[in-house]
Amino acid sequence: MRYLPLTPDDRVEMLARIGTASVDDLFADIPKDKRLTALPDLPLRKGELDVERTLARLAARNVPAGSVPFFVGAGAYRHHVPASVDHLIQRSEFLTSYTPYQPEIAQGTLQYLFEFQTQVAELTGMEVANASMYDGSTAAAEGVLMAHRLTKRDKAVLAGNLHPHYRETIATVCAHANQPLVVLPPAPGGDDDVLSSIDETVSCVVVQTPDVFGHLVDLKPIAEKAHAAGALLVAVFTEAVSLGLIEPPGAQGADIVVGEGQSIGNALNFGGPYVGLFATRQKFVRQMPGRLAGETLDAEGRRGFVLTLSTREQHIRREKATSNICTNSGLCALAFTIHLSLLGEAGLTRLARINHAAACDLADRLAALDGVSMLNESFFNEFTIRVKGDAAEVIERLAEKGILGGVPYSRLAPKAGLDDLILVAATETTTADDRAAYAAALKEVLA
Amino acid sequence: MNREGRGATAPMEAASTAPITFTGNKALDLEEGLLFEIGRTDVTGVDLDEPEAFSPRLGGLQRTAPLGLPGLSEPEAMRHYVRLSRMNYGIDSGLFPLGSCTMKHNPRLNERMARLSGFADLHPLQPVSTAQGALSVISELCRYLMVLTGMQAVAFTPKAGAHGELCGMMAIKAALAARGEKRHIVLVPESAHGTNPATAALLGYEVKSIPARPDGTVDPESVKAALSTDVAALMLTNPNTCGLFERDVVAIAEAVHAVGAYFYADGANFNAILGKVRIGDLGVDAMHINLHKTFSTPHGGGGPGAGPVVLSEALAPFAPVPAVVADGSGLRFIEEAGAEGAEQALGRMCAFHGQMGMFVRALSWMLSHGADGMRQASEDAVLSANYVRACLMDVMSAPFAERPAMHEALFDDAWLDGTGLSTLDIAKALIDEGYHPMTVYFPLVVHGAMLIEPTESESKASLDLFIAALRDLAMAAKAGDKDRFLGAPYYAPRRRLDETRAARMPVLRWTKPVALPRAAE
Numbered sequence: 001m002r003y004l005p006l007t008p009d010d011r012v013e014m015l016a017r018i019g020t021a022s023v024d025d026l027f028a029d030i031p032k033d034k035r036l037t038a039l040p041d042l043p044l045r046k047g048e049l050d051v052e053r054t055l056a057r058l059a060a061r062n063v064p065a066g067s068v069p070f071f072v073g074a075g076a077y078r079h080h081v082p083a084s085v086d087h088l089i090q091r092s093e094f095l096t097s098y099t100p101y102q103p104e105i106a107q108g109t110l111q112y113l114f115e116f117q118t119q120v121a122e123l124t125g126m127e128v129a130n131a132s133m134y135d136g137s138t139a140a141a142e143g144v145l146m147a148h149r150l151t152k153r154d155k156a157v158l159a160g161n162l163h164p165h166y167r168e169t170i171a172t173v174c175a176h177a178n179q180p181l182v183v184l185p186p187a188p189g190g191d192d193d194v195l196s197s198i199d200e201t202v203s204c205v206v207v208q209t210p211d212v213f214g215h216l217v218d219l220k221p222i223a224e225k226a227h228a229a230g231a232l233l234v235a236v237f238t239e240a241v242s243l244g245l246i247e248p249p250g251a252q253g254a255d256i257v258v259g260e261g262q263s264i265g266n267a268l269n270f271g272g273p274y275v276g277l278f279a280t281r282q283k284f285v286r287q288m289p290g291r292l293a294g295e296t297l298d299a300e301g302r303r304g305f306v307l308t309l310s311t312r313e314q315h316i317r318r319e320k321a322t323s324n325i326c327t328n329s330g331l332c333a334l335a336f337t338i339h340l341s342l343l344g345e346a347g348l349t350r351l352a353r354i355n356h357a358a359a360c361d362l363a364d365r366l367a368a369l370d371g372v373s374m375l376n377e378s379f380f381n382e383f384t385i386r387v388k389g390d391a392a393e394v395i396e397r398l399a400e401k402g403i404l405g406g407v408p409y410s411r412l413a414p415k416a417g418l419d420d421l422i423l424v425a426a427t428e429t430t431t432a433d434d435r436a437a438y439a440a441a442l443k444e445v446l447a
Numbered sequence: 448m449n450r451e452g453r454g455a456t457a458p459m460e461a462a463s464t465a466p467i468t469f470t471g472n473k474a475l476d477l478e479e480g481l482l483f484e485i486g487r488t489d490v491t492g493v494d495l496d497e498p499e500a501f502s503p504r505l506g507g508l509q510r511t512a513p514l515g516l517p518g519l520s521e522p523e524a525m526r527h528y529v530r531l532s533r534m535n536y537g538i539d540s541g542l543f544p545l546g547s548c549t550m551k552h553n554p555r556l557n558e559r560m561a562r563l564s565g566f567a568d569l570h571p572l573q574p575v576s577t578a579q580g581a582l583s584v585i586s587e588l589c590r591y592l593m594v595l596t597g598m599q600a601v602a603f604t605p606k607a608g609a610h611g612e613l614c615g616m617m618a619i620k621a622a623l624a625a626r627g628e629k630r631h632i633v634l635v636p637e638s639a640h641g642t643n644p645a646t647a648a649l650l651g652y653e654v655k656s657i658p659a660r661p662d663g664t665v666d667p668e669s670v671k672a673a674l675s676t677d678v679a680a681l682m683l684t685n686p687n688t689c690g691l692f693e694r695d696v697v698a699i700a701e702a703v704h705a706v707g708a709y710f711y712a713d714g715a716n717f718n719a720i721l722g723k724v725r726i727g728d729l730g731v732d733a734m735h736i737n738l739h740k741t742f743s744t745p746h747g748g749g750g751p752g753a754g755p756v757v758l759s760e761a762l763a764p765f766a767p768v769p770a771v772v773a774d775g776s777g778l779r780f781i782e783e784a785g786a787e788g789a790e791q792a793l794g795r796m797c798a799f800h801g802q803m804g805m806f807v808r809a810l811s812w813m814l815s816h817g818a819d820g821m822r823q824a825s826e827d828a829v830l831s832a833n834y835v836r837a838c839l840m841d842v843m844s845a846p847f848a849e850r851p852a853m854h855e856a857l858f859d860d861a862w863l864d865g866t867g868l869s870t871l872d873i874a875k876a877l878i879d880e881g882y883h884p885m886t887v888y889f890p891l892v893v894h895g896a897m898l899i900e901p902t903e904s905e906s907k908a909s910l911d912l913f914i915a916a917l918r919d920l921a922m923a924a925k926a927g928d929k930d931r932f933l934g935a936p937y938y939a940p941r942r943r944l945d946e947t948r949a950a951r952m953p954v955l956r957w958t959k960p961v962a963l964p965r966a967a968e
Contacts, residue, residue: 001816001819001820001823001824002815003552003554003815003816003820003824003903003904004820004823004824004827004903004904005904005905005906005907005909006827006830006831006903006906006907007907010906010907011827011830013907014830014831014833014834014907015830017834017837017838018830018833018834018837019837020833020851023826023829023830025851026826026829026830026833026851026852026853027692027720027723027724027829027851028851029691029692029693029694029850029851030692030694030720030723030724031694031696031697031729034697034724034725034728034729035723035724036722036723036724036725036822038818038822039594039595039722039818039821039822040818041594041818042591042594042595042813042817042818042821043814043817043818044817044818044819044820045815045816045817045819045820046814046815046817048556048815050814051556051560051811051814051815052556052559052560054814055560055563055584055807055810055811055814056560056563056565057580058565058580058581058583058584059560059563059564059565059566059580060565060580061565061579061580061583062565062566062569062577062578062579062580062581063569063573063577063578064564064565064568064569065568065569065570065573066564066568067564070570072570072572072573074572075572075798075799076570076571076572076799078568078570082492082493082521084492084521084524084525086562088524088525088528088529088532089747090558091528091529091532092532092537092538092539092540093532093533093534093535093536093537093539093540094528094532094535094537094747094748095537095539095553095558095745095747096537096538096539096540096543096550096553096745096746097535097536097537097538097746097747097748098543098545098548098550098746098748098749098883099746099748099749099750100748100749101545101886102536102874102878102883102884103941103944103946104875104878104936104939104940104941104942104943104944105534105535105536105878105883105936105939105940106534106535106536106748107531107534107535107940107941108531108532108533108534108535108748109535109748109749111479111481111531111534112528112531114481114955114956114957115481115482115483115957117955117956118482118483118956118957119482119516121956122514122515122516123514123516125514127956128955128956129955129956131749132750134606134607134610134750134751134797135606135797135798136798137797137798138606138610138796138797145649163798165795165797165798165799166798168784168794168795169794169795169796169797169798171794172617172767172793172794172795172796173613173649175794176617176620176621176650176651176793176794177649177650177651178651209508215506216505216506216508218506218507218508243510243514244510245503245505245509245510246505246508246509246510247508247509247510247511248510248514251512260798267562267567267568267804268567268568268569268570268571269561269566269567269569269803269804270566270569270570270571270578270581270799270800270803270804271571271798271799271800271801271803272571272606272751272753272797272799272800272801272802272803272804272805273606273750273751273753273802273804273805275751285953285955291749292953292955293955294949294950294953294954294955295949295954295955296944296945296946296948296949296954297944297945297948298941298942298943298944298945299934299942299943299944299945300942302471302941302942304941304944305944306944306946306949308946308949308950308953308955309950309953310950311950313641314609314641314642314644314645315640315641315642315889316641317641317645318641318644318645318654319644319645319647319648319654320648321641321645321648323645323649324609324612324613324642324645324646324649325607325609325610326607326608326609326640326641326642327607327608327609327737327739327746327749327750327751327752328607328749328750328751329750329751330746330747330748330749330750330751331745331747331748331750331751332747332750332751334747334748337482338524338528340516341482341486341492341517341518341519341524341527342491342492342493342518342519342521342524343491343492343493343516343518344486344487344488344489344490344491344492344516344517344518344519345488345489345513345514345515345516345517345518346488346489346490346491346518347491347492347493347495347518348514348516350491350495350497351493351495353497353498354495354496354498356501356503356504356505357498357499357501358498360501360502360503360504361501363504376504377504377506378504378505378506378507378508379504380505395574396574396576399573399574399576399577404570404573404574404577407572411572411782412572413783414782414783414786415783428495
């Protein structure tokens with residue numbers, strides 16, 4: 001077998017050195033009647049060519065985003081990732097290394113994590129960021145738990161226009177930890193009222209901007225009211241590129257900022273792996289979940305980096321840890337940080353403008369159609385339309401015409417009774433021709 | 448050729464002492480500044496055209512202040528990250544015996560497969576009619592995991608091991624709630640990974656520790672003594688973190704079930720028993736499987752991982768959404784808890800459908816190995832660990848050596864008594880010898896623990912060189928050659944780093960240096 005270097009002779013020699021007759025003796029502690037002698041239900045080994053054929057056949061049964069006019073977003077966005085990003089993250093020393101427990105031979109990982117933390121802090125307008133979480137939704141759940149620890153309260157308020165998957169992820173954790181939760185109803189028109197739910201019993205209010213329907217939310221009055229009640233504002237974003245153009249949540253008074261970093265550096269991957277971004281204020285850092293890279297000196301006085309403040313973490317604190325997280329999203333964080341350093345501020349700002357322009361163009365084209373109404377006054381690269389009829393059916397019929405036209409809100413929240421809404425995203429990967437094709441196809445479908 | 452010019456250099460002509468270089472570089476060993484020191488905010492490595500004039504619709508929320516993000520041109524970026532990569536040690540660099548982490552070879556075929564556009568360029572929310580191949584991958588991966596574990600269902604969305612633990616323990620909590628019961632205690636052996644008690648505590652459980660018996664395994668009698676009808680679950684790693692198979696696992700499972708509690712297994716060490724025993728036959732109710740360990744998806748410097756959880760019949764109804772089901776027209780997702788087919792689902796672990804990129808890699812690994820290759824991999828991993836232990840036992844001290852090791856060889860620091868050296872010193876000296884150290888000071892139940900997991904990916908020659916290096920170090924330690932250890936590593940990109948300083952005065956991000964006023968001349 002090509003991945004197994006031991007030869008039959010090696011195995012015999014090694015058994016002799018151990019002083020045992022057969023490899024089965026090494027498994028002697030497994031109850032004899034439970035031991036397997038074979039795996040009859042699985043096929044035998046395959047060569048590379050065979051495996052490649054099998055998996056390529058499965059891949060061919062999917063319609064890749066790049067093969068059609070593509071407008072699907074709702075928390076995962078298709079952007080162009082420079083070729084150098086994928087090349088660099090496949091460097092053996094990055095790809096095949098472990099969590100940097102031995103810092104002297106992991107300075108590469110530790111330095112890029114330190115750079116990543118700085119970039120995330122600057123992007124979100126916060127003071128510190130951690131070395132990544134699994135994804136945006138789990139980062140949001142950790143943000144709520146952190147707010148509970150900081151305020152010593154246990155009731156969070158979730159804005160109605162928080163992505164339904166994020167809402168359910170948070171609700172699942174809170175329900176199993178016996179914590180009450182206030183979940184506001186969705187407000188597709190953008191009139192999501194979180195202010196009236198904030199009082200002295202609330203630990204935090206969780207608000208997404210751009211929200212799931214694409215509206216940009218002014219966080220400042222929410223932050224003010226939350227702070228007056230001794231509560232915290234957890235700001236959420238699902239499209240990191242938006243921060244190239246929008247006032248950062250930190251500048252609007254957020255205490256904890258969490259978000260999905262997929263859209264910078266990472267492919268769609270059918271939902272994962274992605275990278276959760278998590279930032280906060282310096283004064284809250286000891287209640288932060290996750291790993292942190294920090295600067296220090298080595299024995300010769302040279303600058304170097306280590307994992308630090310690990311007394312917050314499970315491998316030291318066990319049941320008293322701030323989170324149970326261990327493995328996070330190191331390599332996706334690397335892709336994020338490489339892409340963002342290639343973009344730089346100038347590139348990110350321009351990329352964000354291109355996205356916004358594409359979405360404005362598409363919004364105008366779709367709003368002009370009969371049977372379509374536009375719900376947004378403000379948006380970044382995604383907005384919501386109301387269509388005549390069932391949105392899921394419209395999307396299916398568009399797909400039959402070779403256009404992936406967005407996400408029916410009912411796919412995210414089947415029981416919300418909002419069956420005529422489509423979330424539509426346009427990034428720099430859409431062309432004017434794609435957008436024209438979408439408008440033409442939608443016109444036909446709705447006719 | 449060299450027809451003119453200088454003559455060839457003979458090695459002996461070179462000076463014998465190494466000068467300190469002006470740059471701090473040492474030939475191929477290159478220093479690299481921070482991104483923020485080499486990049487500039489007006490530089491970009493991505494050519495983008497300014498869009499045609501349009502009127503923005505940002506609702507007055509456009510950014511007004513600069514962010515301060517530096518940019519690099521592509522050549523600068525390549526050099527920055529290539530130089531950083533060279534300060535790292537990976538599996539491809541050399542033997543990486545980090546116990547409990549299963550640092551096995553990462554086949555590049557799997558990387559290629561995960562990057563097929565039909566998988567990588569696929570949106571989680573595009574119509575399922577356009578993603579049938581992806582749903583097939585998930586369902587095939589789940590089938591393999593069920594066959595390999597003898598379990599009834601797979602919760603495939605958890606993003607890593609600890610997230611899988613959370614999922615499994617939530618399923619247990621949901622199952623108890625469905626029975627109308629609220630229990631308060633979770634039993635965790637002393638030797639468990641830190642994630643186990645952290646997970647139980649996150650769900651509001653009181654964690655009660657179970658001591659190990661002298662041979663390093665859990666005694667069913669001490670489990671029985673701790674069990675009551677207030678115990679929700681036992682969390683047990685098997686093989687355990689001392690590298691031993693819990694031989695009384697069946698009796699332990701029976702005792703747990705007898706009081707109506709559930710048996711959670713930590714699957715971190717699944718590599719030792721892959722294809723050798725099915726945990727479903729041992730009475731386990733839930734176990735997470737680290738695809739980034741046993742099934743070789745790359746660790747990538749600390750993730751991404753994937754932690755699908757296999758569930759027994761008792762817990763299967765409580766699996767989170769989404770689930771993949773087959774109907775007349777093909778495969779589809781059930782995406783909402785409470786919907787038909789997921790009436791008792793515990794909720795949702797994360798947005799979308801889990802770590803698809805890791806599922807493809809893991810399935811590629813499984814297909815490559817097949818039934819025969821997976822069993823062989825497990826046997827070779829166990830054989831290699833036992834071989835390492837056998838070859839080092841006379842110079843180092845191995846607790847619990849009366850029992851066969853599974854895929855890890857455990858040593859303590861008793862052999863260092865009187866040398867003035869610690870486990871950490873051995874680890875750092877191993878770096879100078881060109882190896883990644885073993886896991887140190889874990890499990891906590893063994894003093895100065897050194898946990899060596901060679902995996903199945905090493906040739907005998909490679910194991911022999913590693914053994915020889917450790918033997919030489921052991922001899923040097925006993926011979927009083929202390930400087931070799933106390934100053935180590937000497938040859939790594941950095942000498943020992945001051946972790947106390949890092950924690951006492953945390954510097955967690957770069958900040959612009961403050962320009963100091965010039966001293967009067």
